[in-house]
Amino acid sequence: MDLAYLRAHPEHLPTFLTHQRIRETPVSGGDSCVAARLTLDDGHSVFAKTWPERAHRPLPAGLFASEAAGLRWLRAADAVPVPEVVVALPELLALDWVEPGEPSAEAAERFGRELAAMHRAGAVAFGAE
Numbered sequence: 001m002d003l004a005y006l007r008a009h010p011e012h013l014p015t016f017l018t019h020q021r022i023r024e025t026p027v028s029g030g031d032s033c034v035a036a037r038l039t040l041d042d043g044h045s046v047f048a049k050t051w052p053e054r055a056h057r058p059l060p061a062g063l064f065a066s067e068a069a070g071l072r073w074l075r076a077a078d079a080v081p082v083p084e085v086v087v088a089l090p091e092l093l094a095l096d097w098v099e100p101g102e103p104s105a106e107a108a109e110r111f112g113r114e115l116a117a118m119h120r121a122g123a124v125a126f127g128a129e
Contacts, residue, residue, distance in 0.1 A: 002042035003086070006094075010087035013048075013094065024048075037097060045097035046086050064093040071095070079117035 001016050016022050023039040033049040040046070051059040068088035075082040087094035101107060 002040050003044040003046075004042075006040065006046070006086060010089060010094075013087050014089070014091060017048075038094065046094045047083065047097050048087075048092055048094040050092045059091065064088055064090065067093055074118065077118050077121035079121050080111075080114035 001012070001022060006013060013022075017024065017038075025037045025039070027035045027037050027047070029035055030049065032052075032055070034052045035047065035049050038046045038048050049064075051063070065088055068085045071082055071085055074080070075084065081098075083095040083098050085093070085095055
């Protein structure tokens with residue numbers, strides 16, 4: 001599976017994961033979901049999160065759809081880099097992979113400027129839908 005196929009057929013991702021057709025590397029972070037880096041056949045990577053079986057409670061309705069909508073909204077402001085949503089299914093969310101960077105004074109300054117620009121982009125209302 002390559003990135004173009006994944007974008008065209010997002011519904012196939014769970015099957016590919018179940019049958020171990022995609023290289024999956026666990027990543028740290030988050031406290032409620034399982035996070036992994038998925039390496040596709042064309043070399044692209046995506047960040048994926050799923051609801052853990054160990055949660056012993058049902059997946060909250062609309063969890064990943066709401067997160068995807070929020071990320072798309074933030075991305076639309078075009079003020080700060082926000083990973084693109086590749087797949088948003090009820091049971092999983094996959095985003096463009098973002099390589100980790102080194103902390104630096106320049107990175108902190110850039111982040112501050114971008115965060116301010118995002119806030120200036122505004123919203124129609126608090127809790128905008």
